[in-house]
Amino acid sequence: MTSRRKWLANSLATVVGTALLAPADLLALAEAEINLANQLGTKEDNEAYWELVKSQFVLEKGLRYFNNGSLGTCPEYVFQATEHFRRTLDGFPSRYMWGAWDDQKEAVREKAAEMFGVSTETIALIHNTTEGMNLIASSLKLAPGEEILLSNHEHSSARIPWKYWQEEKGVVLKTVDLPLLPESKEEIVARFQEAITPKTRVISLVHVTNTNGMRLPVKEISEMAHEHGILVAVDGAQSMGMFQINLTELGCDFFTSSSHKWLFSPKGMGIFYATEAAQKLLKPLIVCRGYDDPSIRRFENYNTRNLPELLGLGAALDFRNLIGQEKIERRIYTLKTYLREQLADVDWFIFKTPASNDLSAGIQTVELVGREADEANQDLTDSYQIDCRHMMSHSLNGLRISLAIFNTKADVDYLVAALKTVQAG
Structure with missing residues (x-):
């Protein structure tokens, strides 16, 4: 715990000390990490922590967003910081x-x-x-x-x-x-x-x-x-x-x-x-x-x-640095592995993305055997509020699933259950 607190102190000194803003949201995320460490032990990458990270984003209620490869979303901190800069500029434009x-x-x-x-x-x-x-x-x-x-x-x-x-x-x-x-x-x-x-x-x-x-x-x-x-x-x-x-x-x-x-x-x-x-x-x-x-x-x-x-x-x-580049990369690969494991033994799903971590990361494309990807994608949107993207080029006929740090394992579970239902239907 001492080393963890030291890591956090160094992180805050680096990030907030040089931040363009140092709002309460950033500090709250850091303080919450200490609380999570106290509650759940020293394990760094637990789902409660990533649920906390997810809460920092402003996605529409009920939306499971797996389309970051098309366009990402801003966390609340970035949104508020940008609004602050916009108001400042409009307050004295030429300056x-x-x-x-x-x-x-x-x-x-x-x-x-x-x-x-x-x-x-x-x-x-x-x-x-x-x-x-x-x-x-x-x-x-x-x-x-x-x-x-x-x-x-x-x-x-x-x-x-x-x-x-x-x-x-x-x-x-x-x-x-x-x-x-x-x-x-x-x-x-x-x-x-x-x-x-x-x-x-x-x-x-x-x-x-x-x-x-x-x-x-x-x-x-x-x-x-x-x-x-x-x-x-x-x-x-x-x-x-x-x-x-x-x-x-x-x-x-x-x-x-x-x-x-x-x-x-x-x-x-x-x-x-x-x-x-x-x-x-x-x-x-x-x-x-x-x-x-x-x-x-x-x-x-x-x-x-x-x-x-x-x-x-x-x-x-700044937001990225507070979470940590190594932790973000590790999380992306954790989600990738989790998704692939959930679908590994199902014959009617075929991954069109290399499995090796040297050859792929947070984007995984999956074919639903016997289904047109564009139709399956529409079913996911209409019935489950899941946003991903269908890919038809290169004979893929697949759903492109983008895994980002605002996705949790519970989100992946929801996606997998929906994929199985859509495929069965």
Whole structure:
């Protein structure tokens, strides 16, 4: 218990001491953790604690939300913090839009950089993954005949920017077909390795697919690509916040993500990473005064922007830090294992997501044998207030189930019971 209290004290000193706000909600969550520890022992990950975490979110009553892969929800703390910033801005608009919040904006950058284990000079605060992909694709000076490799599981917002900005110049977009259920990381790396030619200049790949939740081995692909002098750009829309990411260790040149999914920030915020060397290859999508700033801040120079949402991202990072990155990752994998165990021995459910923790995490896609996924999804919505998403591409015909920290084992039990009833019906 002494070590647990020490951990909590250090957590609060780190989080609240540097927080943009230090409201009662954050402190209450921390105090409740002490109370839970007293009541339930020193076991860190118990359901009572995660019920407490769930209570911090403002989902509609009765809704079981398993669609975080499409869009996340804000915890009450982030919602209230963002409203506070919005009222402050409207109280004195010109002061806070231009200058008064400069230190706070840099505090958000510092929190994001700390999460990724990188320098603040490699982090830009943008709007979403799509903007980051457009920034990369519009900037690179590629010649006709040179090649970009993309997997067949790339989101349209990661593929279309390359098509729009590069294909008309004669740059070739090559698709790398991935196995739906790979048995190892090496199997995926080999597919990219086999597709490389002397003309390959970029590998653009998704970190976690939005289709079946497959986790790609970015570190190994980056190492292999750099041996050939190839740049690596990563779509991290479904990975940032789901599990721990150290971008220095991943070794990619670019990483772009939306924070309104697994980080639970206000909508319309994202984080963009580029190594200091790779930044020299980029040009801003939007230019105004300050376009010639040599730092990475030139990529977020929109003049007027929604600063309350940007600072709300900082509040979301504070909330995440209080719970703890390691604990969040462990919880995601606990829920994944629990779901798979509940359906493991039922012949009429087939997982279309790799089982290995190296190859998947909080997104699991399940086929209901003999049922059309879109119809089954509608039944879950209409009869059980369960929101997930049906996936029909790649011959999946499955329900994509996104497991987040506001989901409890009781929620998973409810989902499994509903799936069995829907399938039987």
